[in-house]
Amino acid sequence: MTSFSFLHVEYLLQAALWTVLLSLVAFVCGGSFGFVIALGRISRSPLLRRLASLYIQVVQGIPLLVVLFLTYFGLAIAGFKLSPLMAAGISFAVYCAAFLGEIWRGCIEAVPKTQWEASECLGFNRFEQLQKVILPQAFKIAIPPTVGFMVQIVKNTSLASVIGFLDLSRAGQIINNSTFQPFTVFGCVALIYFCICYPLSALSKHFERKLNVSNR
Amino acid sequence: MSAIVSIKDLHKSFGPVKVLNGVSLDVEKGQMVAIIGRSGSGKSTLLRCLNGLERVDSGDIKVCGHDIHHPDKLNLRELRKQVGIVFQSYNLFPHVTVERNITLALTTIKKLPSAEAKKIAHNVLTLVGLEAKKDAYPEQLSGGQQQRVAIARSLAMAPELMLFDEVTSALDPELTSEVLKVMEDLSKQGMTMVLVTHEMAFARKLADVLVFMHQGKVWEVGPPEELFNHPKTAELAKFVSSDL
Numbered sequence: 248m249t250s251f252s253f254l255h256v257e258y259l260l261q262a263a264l265w266t267v268l269l270s271l272v273a274f275v276c277g278g279s280f281g282f283v284i285a286l287g288r289i290s291r292s293p294l295l296r297r298l299a300s301l302y303i304q305v306v307q308g309i310p311l312l313v314v315l316f317l318t319y320f321g322l323a324i325a326g327f328k329l330s331p332l333m334a335a336g337i338s339f340a341v342y343c344a345a346f347l348g349e350i351w352r353g354c355i356e357a358v359p360k361t362q363w364e365a366s367e368c369l370g371f372n373r374f375e376q377l378q379k380v381i382l383p384q385a386f387k388i389a390i391p392p393t394v395g396f397m398v399q400i401v402k403n404t405s406l407a408s409v410i411g412f413l414d415l416s417r418a419g420q421i422i423n424n425s426t427f428q429p430f431t432v433f434g435c436v437a438l439i440y441f442c443i444c445y446p447l448s449a450l451s452k453h454f455e456r457k458l459n460v461s462n463r
Numbered sequence: 464m465s466a467i468v469s470i471k472d473l474h475k476s477f478g479p480v481k482v483l484n485g486v487s488l489d490v491e492k493g494q495m496v497a498i499i500g501r502s503g504s505g506k507s508t509l510l511r512c513l514n515g516l517e518r519v520d521s522g523d524i525k526v527c528g529h530d531i532h533h534p535d536k537l538n539l540r541e542l543r544k545q546v547g548i549v550f551q552s553y554n555l556f557p558h559v560t561v562e563r564n565i566t567l568a569l570t571t572i573k574k575l576p577s578a579e580a581k582k583i584a585h586n587v588l589t590l591v592g593l594e595a596k597k598d599a600y601p602e603q604l605s606g607g608q609q610q611r612v613a614i615a616r617s618l619a620m621a622p623e624l625m626l627f628d629e630v631t632s633a634l635d636p637e638l639t640s641e642v643l644k645v646m647e648d649l650s651k652q653g654m655t656m657v658l659v660t661h662e663m664a665f666a667r668k669l670a671d672v673l674v675f676m677h678q679g680k681v682w683e684v685g686p687p688e689e690l691f692n693h694p695k696t697a698e699l700a701k702f703v704s705s706d707l
Contacts, residue, residue, distance in 0.1 A: 365554035
């Protein structure tokens with residue numbers, strides 16, 4: 248049995264980097280696809296609207312854990328052997344896209360209809376309306392729920408350990424197995440999670456304040 | 464004089480509710496036409512049909528040479544360059560400054576260079592007496608000032624026809640008069656205007672043609688003094704007297 252040392256902390260920090268990396272992949276890929284989903288949900292074409300909402304309903308109806316199993320073990324049987332990072336990245340992107348898509352649709356629809364009307368009457372086409380009038384206003388509305396969701400995602404990346412992804416939580420478990428100092432180890436793990444999530448919330452507040460000032 | 468707006472036997476329903484029931488009306492260039500009537504008489508819907516915001520069920524409607532009843536042939540973008548509209552609730556863009564509210568359409572739709580757009584913004588803001596407020600955000604302005612910016616924003620597109628949908632209904636009397644003053648100036652400069660209004664004194668004094676709408680029809684139409692002093696129908700007589 249070894250006791251908790253600086254080497255362990257270093258190991259935890261390395262694992263934390265993987266947690267951050269997976270969160271970034273989830274946000275960037277999931278966010279891009281989620282944006283497309285949100286646009287699909289407000290599209291004029293009934294087909295696109297239905298496809299987008301079908302996607303959201305299906306993904307929201309499946310636990311993230313099962314999505315992870317499906318992409319890692321399921322695709323392997325189908326002949327696509329993915330690395331844990333790859334599989335986790337895809338799973339989280341798929342998952343985030345559904346939730347962010349729905350969150351952002353709500354934000355776009357929260358912009359008053361009269362803004363659509365006023366810009367339409369000035370001659371804007373639909374793309375210009377979105378680009379110049381609707382999305383800039385929706386962006387501001389979207390910051391708090393988006394950051395809130397992202398903080399959830401950072402913490403949920405721990406689920407990826409079930410497919411062998413060595414993230415912060417998994418690293419904590421491994422260390423605890425050899426040191427048997429759960430309070431110290433998981434206290435450290437908790438602190439690192441907090442250090443990742445807190446700046447996100449702070450950044451959100453900063454953005455909100457900044458955007459509010461420019462509107463006043 | 465040539466007709467800018469020509470409407471014949473216009474019909475429009477929202478589901479089972481018939482809102483416009485055979486409206487016919489012509490507006491000549493340079494005229495100010497004021498539409499009055501009770502709530503639900505179809506005034507606002509008629510106005511919204513004029514720039515294609517509402518689809519028409521049947522009838523002929525021509526605005527600035529565009530045939531509005533045939534949406535497939537209609538170039539809405541061109542129509543909207545020629546027809547400006549101002550709403551009761553101003554509908555300024557809250558996320559940009561007053562100046563940007565005006566230049567946004569100029570740079571986006573008319574593809575004007577920024578400097579030229581700013582010059583136009585300066586001109587129209589001077590016209591409505593708000594050039595000092597160009598860097599303010601809409602929230603920072605009073606209702607009357609916001610409405611004047613909304614008018615300036617429409618004017619910047621150099622429309623041939625301006626529509627005003629109860630633009631002073633949300634304002635107190637003092638702010639109302641500053642907005643009406645801007646509209647009076649516009650009219651004197653020869654702008655063709657159609658307004659839906661509850662400002663009877665304003666309509667009476669300045670409109671060339673007064674239209675009284677009732678049950679989705681043009682119930683009476685003519686010079687304001689005549690309609691106010693000698694209403695031909697009981698409905699108008701009642702409407703006019705209730706205003707006093």
